[in-house]
Amino acid sequence: MRLRVGIFLLLLLLFGNTLLGAATLQVAVASNFTAPAQRLAERFAQESGEQAVLSFASTAKLYAQISNGAPFDCFLAADAESADKLLRAGRAVAGSRLTYALGKLLLWSAQSGYVDGQGERLRRGDFAHLALADPRLAPYGRAAVEVLRALGLLESLQSKWVLGENIAQTHQFVATGNAELGFVALAQQFEGGALNKGSAWLVPEELYQPIRQVAVLLERGKENPAALAWMRFLQTEQARAIIRSYGYGEE
Amino acid sequence: MLDAGDWSAIRLTLLLATITTLFLLLFGIPLSWWLARSRCRWKEAVAAVVALPLVLPPTVLGFYLLLFMGPQGWLGALTQALGLGLLPFTFSGLVIASFLYSLPFVIQPIRDAFVAIGDKPLEAAATLRASPLDAFCTVALPLARPAIVTATIMGFAHTVGEFGVVLMMGGNIPGVTRVISVQIYSHVESLHYAQAHWLSGGLLLFSFIVLLLLQRFRPQAGVWH
Structure with a gap:
């Protein structure tokens, strides 16, 4: 029993x-x-x-x-x-x-004043690493590649790419400063209607497929x-x- | 079948595992000796630190390495001061991460073997006027040979199979840091299941052969004749 x-x-x-x-x-x-x-x-x-x-x-x-x-x-x-x-x-x-x-794409750096509001930094190319999500895996990565292509920077910057497995890891590469800048999701850096840290360029939406x-x-x-x-x-x-x-x- | 990217990942993985294993033996054997013979009171603390990767999830280890080797980390500051630049996203960075990650698998068997040898063979060598270094090379090392072979295979195999740490540290750069496990992961995540199967099948076969070899080098003490 x-x-x-x-x-x-x-x-x-x-x-x-x-x-x-x-x-x-x-x-x-x-x-x-x-x-x-x-x-x-x-x-x-x-x-x-x-x-x-x-x-x-x-x-x-x-x-x-x-x-x-x-x-x-x-x-x-x-x-x-x-x-x-x-x-x-x-x-x-x-x-x-x-x-x-x-989803909205953001070019972001953890250092303040590093990325300007027009994305000129990207054209100058004076950095060692550009982080983006793996375009084969992540929609934000595909969008980042479209932006680079639209700006005519695809070939010249490819040697500086470091690929995150997803957008969260890409964000970590930039947040820890190991990559000077990278394409992340606006949602990752957005708090109460404003950017919460570092410097960024909100990529114009006509540069990539929604x-x-x-x-x-x-x-x-x-x-x-x-x-x-x-x-x-x-x-x-x-x-x-x-x-x-x-x-x-x-x- | 396998494409150029897959072959590049295979070559890179074998290179990484070979170099890492060399470093593992170079530093692992003296460290195991020290852990087995020393009476230093910090010994157990060092042994625990070395064993940490057994417990920590690889992503945790990878994240801390990313911080330590980054511009704000002390190791990153050191490498920058030496003019070496930053280690993340480089092959050297991967070697260091793999070394730390596989170290416990090398230390464990060799240390146990050195402990099992005990004092007597070394004392006998000393009475025959062998210097400590001489005794280590001609007595301790040959006696620990099966353990060193085991440790070599384990260190190599574990480096081939590692994933979380390389993904965090490597940045997935073709030909530099994109190893087999990362390549398989990319194939699966991008729904290229057929290509993932080829690489995974190869890795499975490789792992089986390694484990089979490992069995051959096991001490046969448990067998009753």
Whole structure:
């Protein structure tokens, strides 16, 4: 008898979490969107009483997980391609595609006065390292390459490139001063409507293709009212105001 | 199949692992000897510092190396004062990072072997008028040979397989710091799964062969005849 009670308690301990405080939806979020997503989930819980459980990883990792049946209801990607691929593969719900944020590119240095407001420093090229995210992996890296091409600096600066695996690592290269300057996301250096450290050039948006971050409802979340509510919530003015406050644009 | 970038990564990885292993043996053997024989009270603290990479996540180690070797770090200030520039994003920087990361795998077996030899063979050598250096070279080193072979293979293999630290320190520069593990990671992340399979399969085969070799050099004490 005591053994049975013990086993029951053990099982409750192991699985109680999922049974009792049942999460109402699971959202896969590209890691560059971590901070705003947490803020959005808080607000969503206040508004709807539903708990959105967030999982953060790179867009490619989440894509691979979702393709292999990971239990997510919604996917907030850092690009448009991953979401489109899932739509074509029938793993995302047609018609749920939503551009929830536009990433903005910033040429940034941790030293104040190093980068000027017109990006002249880039043309002078008097630095040893220019950090950017790997263009094969990260949308911000692709955008950085487009900017360099538009300025005619692609070949001349290529020998100075150091590539971050993602935009967070690229930011670390510049923040630690090992690269004098680099292309990072505006959202990484944006606090309360202003640049918080160092010097920067906000790259004009006509120099690169917009960095569209696309969200989709996944097959698993199709029947989940909380997941549908989350997708609607992303389009409300209060959600968009939160997203803007982190330095993202909107379409 | 493998493209030019993959081959360049393979060459670079083998070069890095070879140079790192040479440094590991050059510094690791004397350090192991000191750790095994010294009565210094800082000995255990030094042993613990050397073993840190076993516990620390590679990204933590990589991040601290980035700080120490950067313009604000003391090592970065030193290398700049010596006119060597900064170490991150260079091949030399990778060698230093790999050296620190693989050091415990070299120290551990060699130190244990030196401890196991004990005083007696060295005392016997001393009674035959061998100098301490002579005794070390002609008695201790040959006795510790199996451990040194193990340490060499472990140090080399561990350097080939390292990822987090090189990614942080290297900046992923083709031909300079883009090693196999980083190349595989890039292939997977950019969804080029076929190319990733070729490189990963090769690495898997390599690792299997290394571990098989390692078994051959194990002391056979556990076998009962």
